[in-house]
Amino acid sequence: xxxxxxxxxxxxxxxxxxxxxxxxxxxxxxxxxxxxxxxxxxxxxxxxxxxxxxxxxxxxxxxxxxxxxxxxxxxx
Amino acid sequence: xxxxxxxxxxxxxxxxxxxxxxxxxxxxxxxxxxxxxxxxxxxxxxxxxxxxxxxxxxxxxxxxxxxxxxxxxxxx
Numbered sequence: 001x002x003x004x005x006x007x008x009x010x011x012x013x014x015x016x017x018x019x020x021x022x023x024x025x026x027x028x029x030x031x032x033x034x035x036x037x038x039x040x041x042x043x044x045x046x047x048x049x050x051x052x053x054x055x056x057x058x059x060x061x062x063x064x065x066x067x068x069x070x071x072x073x074x075x076x
Numbered sequence: 077x078x079x080x081x082x083x084x085x086x087x088x089x090x091x092x093x094x095x096x097x098x099x100x101x102x103x104x105x106x107x108x109x110x111x112x113x114x115x116x117x118x119x120x121x122x123x124x125x126x127x128x129x130x131x132x133x134x135x136x137x138x139x140x141x142x143x144x145x146x147x148x149x150x151x152x
Contacts, residue, residue, distance in 0.1 A: 005127060031105040033146045041149040051081060058147050067147060070109045071134050073117040 012038035014055035022047070022054065023066040029056075031067075043067075088114035090131035098123070098130065099142040105132075107143075119143075 004010055013032070027048040034041050043056040043063060056063045080086055089108070101123045108118040119132040119139060132139045 026109065027111070028109070029107040031107065031143065031146050033102065033104070034149055035103070041146050043147075058149055064147060067107065067143065070107045070117050071119075071140060071143060073110055073134060 010037045012040065012042060013044065014040075014042050017055045017057040017060070018045075019057075019060075021062040021066075023062065023069070025049070026066065027051075029067065029070065086113045088116065088118060089120065090116075090118050093131045093133040093136070094121075095133075095136075097138040097142075099138065099145070101125070102142065103127075105143065105146065 022045070025047045026045045028046050030042075030044045030046075032038070032042040032044070041058045043058050045054050045056055046052070047054060056066075058064075098121070102121045103124040104122050106118075106120045106122075108114070108120070110117050117134045119134050121130050121132055122128070123130060132142075134140075
């Protein structure tokens with residue numbers, strides 16, 4: 001099965017990343033590991049109210065905290 | 077916009093979680109924070125070859141490591 005049919009694009013999806021800490025507005029987060037089509041990990045958050053997809057910077061401290069918070073299962 | 081239209085189901089999606097460490101087979105990972113429809117964080121991995129969706133246990137040490145590895149952008 002191709003990556004594309006898995007919903008993984010054959011190129012990087014993120015052009016720019018959100019700089020504001022929008023953790024509380026996130027309905028879900030997609031993590032796409034670096035692969036042969038994109039050399040960087042991509043993090044794409046879907047926002048609660050609008051459904052907008054926003055790219056996040058895996059290096060940003062607030063993004064790391066948001067992921068940790070989701071993993072630790074604390075309600076927001 | 078409703079959670080459902082954002083691809084967030086109105087109930088928990090995971091019935092059981094994968095116990096084997098399948099990190100290297102993961103094409104992407106979806107993190108769904110606990111919300112009013114599901115009291116636990118859900119982690120759904122899509123596998124590279126088959127496109128199969130597999131639920132992972134947010135508490136499992138190997139799952140935490142896989143997420144950390146993706147975040148740190150090291151190629152696998």
